[in-house]
Amino acid sequence: MTPQPTSPGDLPAGSPRSPRDGRPDACTVGVDFGTLSARAVVVRVHDGAELGCAVHTYRNGVIDRSLPGSAALLPPDWALQDPRDWREALHTAVPQALAAAEVDPSHVIGIGTDFTSCTVLPTTADGVPLAELPAWADRPHAWPKLWKHHAAQDQADRINALAHQRGEPWIRRYGGRISAEWQYAKALQVLEEDPLVYAACARWIEAADWIVWQLTGTESRNTCTAGYKGIHQDGAYPSPAYLAGLHPDFADFPASRLDHSLLPLGSRAGTVTAEAAALTGLRPGTPVAVGNVDAHVTAPAAGAVENGHLLAIMGTSTCHVVNSDALADVPGVCGVVDGGIVAGAYGYEAGQSGVGDIFAWWLRQGVPDDYHAAAEAAGEDLHEHLSRLSAKQPVGAHGLVALDWLNGNRSTLVDHHLSGVLVGLTLDTRPEDVYRALLEATAFGTRVIVEALEEHGVPVTEFIVAGGLKKNPLLMRIYADVLRRPVSLATSDQGPALGSAIHAAVAAGAYPDVRAAAARMGGVERNAYLPDPDNADVYDELYAEYRALHGHFGTGGDLLLHRLRRLRNRARAHGTEH
Ligand SMILES: Nc1ncnc2c1ncn2[C@@H]1O[C@H](COP(=O)(O)OP(=O)(O)O)[C@@H](O)[C@H]1O
Ligand SMILES: O=C(CO)[C@@H](O)[C@@H](O)COP(=O)(O)O
Numbered sequence: 001m002t003p004q005p006t007s008p009g010d011l012p013a014g015s016p017r018s019p020r021d022g023r024p025d026a027c028t029v030g031v032d033f034g035t036l037s038a039r040a041v042v043v044r045v046h047d048g049a050e051l052g053c054a055v056h057t058y059r060n061g062v063i064d065r066s067l068p069g070s071a072a073l074l075p076p077d078w079a080l081q082d083p084r085d086w087r088e089a090l091h092t093a094v095p096q097a098l099a100a101a102e103v104d105p106s107h108v109i110g111i112g113t114d115f116t117s118c119t120v121l122p123t124t125a126d127g128v129p130l131a132e133l134p135a136w137a138d139r140p141h142a143w144p145k146l147w148k149h150h151a152a153q154d155q156a157d158r159i160n161a162l163a164h165q166r167g168e169p170w171i172r173r174y175g176g177r178i179s180a181e182w183q184y185a186k187a188l189q190v191l192e193e194d195p196l197v198y199a200a201c202a203r204w205i206e207a208a209d210w211i212v213w214q215l216t217g218t219e220s221r222n223t224c225t226a227g228y229k230g231i232h233q234d235g236a237y238p239s240p241a242y243l244a245g246l247h248p249d250f251a252d253f254p255a256s257r258l259d260h261s262l263l264p265l266g267s268r269a270g271t272v273t274a275e276a277a278a279l280t281g282l283r284p285g286t287p288v289a290v291g292n293v294d295a296h297v298t299a300p301a302a303g304a305v306e307n308g309h310l311l312a313i314m315g316t317s318t319c320h321v322v323n324s325d326a327l328a329d330v331p332g333v334c335g336v337v338d339g340g341i342v343a344g345a346y347g348y349e350a351g352q353s354g355v356g357d358i359f360a361w362w363l364r365q366g367v368p369d370d371y372h373a374a375a376e377a378a379g380e381d382l383h384e385h386l387s388r389l390s391a392k393q394p395v396g397a398h399g400l401v402a403l404d405w406l407n408g409n410r411s412t413l414v415d416h417h418l419s420g421v422l423v424g425l426t427l428d429t430r431p432e433d434v435y436r437a438l439l440e441a442t443a444f445g446t447r448v449i450v451e452a453l454e455e456h457g458v459p460v461t462e463f464i465v466a467g468g469l470k471k472n473p474l475l476m477r478i479y480a481d482v483l484r485r486p487v488s489l490a491t492s493d494q495g496p497a498l499g500s501a502i503h504a505a506v507a508a509g510a511y512p513d514v515r516a517a518a519a520r521m522g523g524v525e526r527n528a529y530l531p532d533p534d535n536a537d538v539y540d541e542l543y544a545e546y547r548a549l550h551g552h553f554g555t556g557g558d559l560l561l562h563r564l565r566r567l568r569n570r571a572r573a574h575g576t577e578h
Helices: 084-099 153-166 169-174 183-193 195-200 206-217 223-228 238-247 254-256 275-279 294-299 356-366 368-377 382-391 431-455 473-483 495-507 513-520 535-552 559-576
Strands: 027-033 037-044 050-057 108-115 120-123 204-208 268-271 287-289 309-314 320-325 335-338 346-352 400-403 421-423 461-464 487-490 524-529
Touching: 027 294, 027 495, 037 084, 037 495, 050 084, 050 108, 050 559, 084 206, 084 275, 084 356, 108 206, 108 294, 108 495, 120 195, 153 169, 153 183, 153 238, 153 559, 169 335, 183 195, 183 204, 183 320, 195 400, 204 254, 206 223, 206 268, 206 287, 223 309, 238 254, 287 495, 294 320, 294 346, 294 487, 294 513, 309 431, 320 335, 320 431, 346 356, 346 431, 356 382, 356 431, 368 382, 382 431, 382 473, 400 431, 400 487, 400 535, 421 535, 431 473, 431 535, 461 473, 473 487, 473 524, 473 535
Parallel strands: 027 108, 108 287, 309 461, 461 487
Antiparallel strands: 027 037, 037 050, 120 204, 268 287, 309 320, 320 346, 335 346, 400 421, 487 524
């Protein structure tokens, strides 16, 4: 049966007609809340055509030095966000996208949203962020912790050690290690460092669910963030006895601050309230999809819903998501959740905490003025310029190998106290050489993840890329060569936002499920890049060196990186500048 948009009869007379069946065109809105900005896209339901898009850049972006309006420095490894930025994004990007699409709100049959994760915040019982209350606004722990807040590694280490000591069964679902980025490490940090904020926190909620609360006026929780970031497995959270072993006041953490019925992905969380309608320009009563994560929501947009289709969402960081019919214990993956990506399959998530961020770091720190001038003269941005320069060299010609841990390691070592390593520098080394070595390091990091999945019973039959980095052909060629497999590309440049619009179409009842909607609204260019066997041979040699460094610095051969971080933190604690 061909799926049809629901309620087209509700659309006004004279509405634009679908060329396919002459029915009025129904649309959905997808909003992707990223690290620095939010993006709204208006999508036609019957074929996934993206009709209009708008981007809202957050005023306060990533808060990692001091709270807005304060001169007091935050400690190292902190990363916060401002919920006002997210609300403002709904207010600006949604109406702008509708205007760009020339779509009247009466044609919008649903809205879906996705967020970075684990981006999590303390709120009152009514969902008011503590950061927005004058009584708490000057306390850093009252603010939303962004996914890349890495200051809870000590708590994560204790969470993991105790789980193994007690033989907690759920730890295997997280590759044996819970990340410092996830909900429990961040919440335990609040409890231990600012117990008053912890006591005032009635709800500890993913921003993915909080933004839906802003739209519908009622709290809802989704199976994806609850499973991957909230340690909800087989219908239960970790036991009070285990949690009490971390801190006596933590025993009731899930029962008191997380617990809520969980809704599957693609289901309807509620409808747009009058207040949210005024904020977004949508009509009150428009269906709202349950919250989702930017990575997982992208799978249907990229046609990556079948078992074995591994989707790498490559941007600031990379998330890898893949479905399987097997429930396997894969060391070092972020998590496996039943229905975590689409219903009816085990969804696996792995990831690299720094990818585009690492390249951006090098552009900021390592590129002299004459390169900037040359790039400008050539009409290129610096990424394009260094990519073009370094693309000319044969594989291995720079003599470098790097570890991609400048933002820690999320998979497979799950350790945010690791840091970057660059080996092979000489007086001849040029900025483009280092740039290319960093591109390659991220490809090697992905190969470690793909090998871990396959070795432990999760076959990877196709490698698909979505996200901002798919536009770099050198990077895509490197991935094809390093992985020795074709790289397919998501057709859309707005993968997460399109994915949210797809979930909105399902929540609105236009399709029976996410797979059916993906078949009509998503798209992929298969085998866009094919591996070059000669390059792949040299990359095998370089990968062996990468693995040697990875083992040496990552699995305890040498704890140098941890010692350096301790020294750094001690020195910074005594100084005023970081
Ligand atoms: N041509 C390029 N090659 C490699 N990296 C790039 C290029 N252009 C931008 N980047 C990096 O991409 C990242 C942003 O990716 P994007 O997908 O747009 O954002 P996000 O992951 O936050 O949604 C930045 O870290 C930037 O350094
Ligand atoms: O970790 C996840 C999802 O689990 C991501 O939200 C996080 O890496 C942020 O992604 P971006 O790099 O901002 O796209």
